[in-house]
Amino acid sequence: MEVNGDNPEKHLVKLKCSVQNYDWGRIGYDSRVARLFERNCGGQIEENKHYAEFWIGTHVSGPSFVEETDNVSLKNWILQNPKVLGDVVVQKWGRDLPFLLKVLSVGRSLSIQAHPDKELAGILHKLQPNMYKDANHKPEMALALTEFEALCGFISSEELDLVLKSVPEINEVIGNENRDVKEDRVLWSIFTKLMSIDRETISTTLSRLITRLNMEKEIRQLSSKEELVLKLEKQYPNDVGVLAALLFNHLKLNPGEALYIGANEPHAYLTGECVECMAASDNVVRAGLTPKYMDVKILCSMLTYNQGLPEILKGVPLNPYTRRYTPPFEEFEVDRCVLTEGATVVFPAVPGPAVFVVISGEGSMLTSSSEESVSVSVSEGSALFAPAGTEVCVSTESKVELYRAGVNNKVLMNTTPMI
Structure with missing residues (x-):
């Protein structure tokens, strides 16, 4: 097969793919990502190393390479052979894949984050190109391979009222600032105030919350959200994201179920393994549950503040084997x-x-x-x-x-x- 010819045949091209070793990834052979990477590239797996993401695509942060060439990237091969994309794709997106496919092995929660729309992505890339490496938006979808947990979108107004009544620690730090705010801005006010509180106050507040929950655990069964707070606090002590988690929907996907996330929607993957697909971008704005760079002001200003449960896709059958x-x-x-x-x-x-x-x-x-x-x-x-x-x-x-x-x-x- 002549994969570098001027008119490549309509045949499959085998790829060697990249891996990302983020700290939240599963470790060694416990990670499906590690096992896929080893089989794909023949690389040596390190038993104590985190293997988080396996990338298939053309993005500069984790490019794939055409196997039957002398280290030619898929991106460059497509540039040389744009007809492989088809006229519709070239006319709409140019000479590049408009999507990126990944496999994720999540060992502990990812950051509370959102992905900017195209307009904001362009601004951020221009202002901070080292942090925001492209000017594209990043709508995405996670399709569960195992049981998969995530935070996604804000809880309903009814659930928010219940949280404010039953979690005194949140009321202590946000005060009464939201009382005079217009109804459609209440959630924005609460979330922005919470995410902007200084670390010392958050540390003190979290200490009281964790102590209370551990005491109450002796006399009653905690809710799944309360159990999640205890778990997150162990992973990220003194992190405002532990408190913020109470404001998000806690979702549990079964294998074969999918969750899609649009621009400016808050989310955080918690545990499990999934196939993830997205527009070809690596833009992430973070504001909690992470040691990485956080931009709280940008995140709070960009979110949609939509409330209620997101749609879960079950897939539409195409034949007895494919959805x-x-x-x-x-x-x-x-x-x-x-x-x-x-x-x-x-x-x-x-x-x-x-x-x-x-x-x-x-x-x-x-x-x-x-x-x-x-x-x-x-x-x-x-x-x-x-x-x-x-x-x-x-x-x-x-x-x-x-x-x-x-x-x-x-x-x-x-x-x-x-x-």
């Missing part, structure tokens, strides 16, 4: 495919690119052109790029679980513009 998860974003959708022994499934050709990652098992992926058919053996850790117009047939004699990320089909079919 499609389509968030309301133009850049991407994700297919989850679980093949049983002896099964075969076809991913039809579409006018846009796709990437695949094999999570477990082994099998083969067949593509055909006008001149020849090419079969590629795949197994756990395999990552592949499929050019626009490529039909992919997957078969297995055992069992295979794989994921496909591609541009939202509604965009490729030229329907009404989306978010």
Whole structure:
């Protein structure tokens, strides 16, 4: 296969992918990310090292490389062969993948964070390019591989009233400033006041809260949110994010369920493993549960302050083995495919690119052109790029679980513009 030719055939391109070793990642072989990385690149896994994210895409912070070349990045290969993206993608996003696919292994909670919209991303990138490395927005979706917990969005008005009545420690630090605030600004006032309090006050307040909860635990069963506060405080002592967690929805996803997050929506992944897809960006504004750089003022000013539970996607069946998860974003959708022994499934050709990652098992992926058919053996850790117009047939004699990320089909079919 001539992957560097002027007119590359419509066949799969195997990729060598990057790994991120953030402190919240699972350690050594307990991390699915580590195992995928080892199988993908043959790298040596360090038993005491954190393995957080496995990236498949073109982003500069964690690029993938074309396997059958002399260290040519997928980004550069696409620049040399833009036809592999298809006309719709090139016209809309230029010569680059508009999405980034990841696998996450979360050992402890990530920061309370939000991703800026395009306008704010452009401003932040211009002002602080070392911190905000691109000018793109970052809508995203997490699809659970295991039981997966997250904080996402603010609790309802009714739940907020209950928190203010039942958690005296929060009232002590926010005072009565919200009494004269217009109703639609109450949550903004409470959250901004809470996130702006000095560290010494937060430390004292958290100490009282943790002491009270531990005492009450002896005489009653704590709520799941109260148990979460105790857990977070052990991970991030004296961190305002522990208190702020009481204001967010606490979600628990089962394998095969997905959560999507738009621009300017607060969230924090807590534990578990997932496949994550997003617009091709690495912009994050943080304000708690992290030792990293925090920008509280920006975060508090950018949030939507929407209240209530977010939508959980179950996926729409395409065939007996594949479910499609389509968030309301133009850049991407994700297919989850679980093949049983002896099964075969076809991913039809579409006018846009796709990437695949094999999570477990082994099998083969067949593509055909006008001149020849090419079969590629795949197994756990395999990552592949499929050019626009490529039909992919997957078969297995055992069992295979794989994921496909591609541009939202509604965009490729030229329907009404989306978010």
